[in-house]
Amino acid sequence: xxxxxxxxxxxxxxxxxxxxxxxxxxxxxxxxxxxxxxxxxxxxxxxxxxxxxxxxxxxxxxxxxxxxxxxxxxxxxxxxxxxx
Numbered sequence: 568x569x570x571x572x573x574x575x576x577x578x579x580x581x582x583x584x585x586x587x588x589x590x591x592x593x594x595x596x597x598x599x600x601x602x603x604x605x606x607x608x609x610x611x612x613x614x615x616x617x618x619x620x621x622x623x624x625x626x627x628x629x630x631x632x633x634x635x636x637x638x639x640x641x642x643x644x645x646x647x648x649x650x651x
Contacts, residue, residue, distance in 0.1 A: 570608035579614060 571579065580587065590596035597613035624630040 569611040570602070571611050571614065572606070572608055576609055576614065580618070 573584070576587070577584075582590075587596055591598055597609055597617055599607045599609050602608055621630065
């Protein structure tokens with residue numbers, strides 16, 4: 568089994584630490600484990616399997632996408648940039 572530390576995980580999975588933590592809590596991402604009291608790692612095989620699972624779900628169209636922003640609820644309007 569090969570393990571990866573947090574810095575290596577960030578290079579593999581472009582998600583924030585908070586998002587990864589929340590997904591772990593919901594059971595949507597591989598769980599971390601401690602090698603020592605101060606060293607936290609993930610199983611690389613589990614992370615790669617998770618990425619492949621997400622790729623397959625995306626290709627099959629079964630991955631639910633987040634809704635777009637509700638522009639009507641904005642408090643201010645974006646400033647138009649003059650390109651001239």
